[in-house]
Amino acid sequence: MCNRTLNDIAIHTINDLGHQVIRQKVLEVENYTYISSNKMSDTNGSSVHNKIRDVPTLWLRKILTFINIHDFDKDGFIGHEDLMQLGDKMKQLAVTEKSKDELRELLSNRYKVLKKRSEHGGTTTMTEQILQFWEQKDDPVAIEQWRKTASAVFKILDSKNNGSIPFDDFVGYWKVLGLDTTYAQLQFDYIDTNQDGFIDEEEVVNARVEYFTNTDEHNCNRFYGPLVNY
Numbered sequence: 001m002c003n004r005t006l007n008d009i010a011i012h013t014i015n016d017l018g019h020q021v022i023r024q025k026v027l028e029v030e031n032y033t034y035i036s037s038n039k040m041s042d043t044n045g046s047s048v049h050n051k052i053r054d055v056p057t058l059w060l061r062k063i064l065t066f067i068n069i070h071d072f073d074k075d076g077f078i079g080h081e082d083l084m085q086l087g088d089k090m091k092q093l094a095v096t097e098k099s100k101d102e103l104r105e106l107l108s109n110r111y112k113v114l115k116k117r118s119e120h121g122g123t124t125t126m127t128e129q130i131l132q133f134w135e136q137k138d139d140p141v142a143i144e145q146w147r148k149t150a151s152a153v154f155k156i157l158d159s160k161n162n163g164s165i166p167f168d169d170f171v172g173y174w175k176v177l178g179l180d181t182t183y184a185q186l187q188f189d190y191i192d193t194n195q196d197g198f199i200d201e202e203e204v205v206n207a208r209v210e211y212f213t214n215t216d217e218h219n220c221n222r223f224y225g226p227l228v229n230y
Contacts, residue, residue: 052127055134059215061227063133066211067126069177069224076126083110089176090156093169099156106152113145137213150208154201164198179225187222 070078072085087107094103136142157165157173170191171184191199191207211223 052131055130056215056217058217058219058227060130061229062211062221062224063130064126064228065226066224067129068228069179077129080111080114083107083114086110092176093159093172094156095159096161098161099159102152102155106149106156109145109148109152133212137215143209143213146209146212147205150205151201153208154204157204158201164200165204166198170199174225177224183222183226187225190220190222 067076067078070082070086072082073079087103090103090106094100153173154165157169159169167185167188170188171181174181174184188199189195191203193203193206207221208223210219211221214221
């Protein structure tokens with residue numbers, strides 16, 4: 001269980017464009033729960049209705065938060081344009097040649113994923129994105145990709161190339177993503193499992209993977225800051 005921590009912290013204001021989009025898309029997701037199972041079912045016979053209904057609320061909020069943060073053009077979908085904007089933002093953190101190489105590789109890998117998705121019809125709705133994450137949380141291939149992404153992010157943030165990140169560098173990452181740094185210390189402490197005042201690659205990788213895979217309603221992982229509330 002969390003103390004006060006990030007478990008009870010949420011984004012309460014819905015007055016900017018990003019949160020308006022999120023709220024609208026969440027309503028679309030909620031509407032799916034009223035679709036008759038005989039109108040829309042997957043190849044296994046399980047309805048989208050049942051899938052969405054079974055998604056835990058806290059996990060859903062984590063995924064909505066992730067999508068909202070990375071959906072820079074606010075069209076409700078993480079696409080190629082969002083990837084380009086993420087690259088521009090992450091350039092601020094890639095100060096060494098090694099970190100620049102890591103950033104290029106990270107963006108290249110993400111581009112390949114988006115290209116492959118586009119070739120197979122793409123993911124165009126909030127509901128489809130959520131269900132994709134839901135299916136991937138138990139997929140070893142997807143989890144390994146999340147681990148590789150987290151490893152790349154760590155190496156970009158490890159400006160001194162000494163295998164650890166101090167709190168100030170972690171805050172820099174949150175600032176680049178436009179997160180409320182008021183709560184950065186809480187998440188930093190959550191990631192810092194050995195409580196040595198620094199976070200290493202293994203801790204960052206484990207925390208990021210857990211963000212997507214842990215469905216416990218009491219999970220305190222806020223890798224991408226305070227959760228969207230709706």
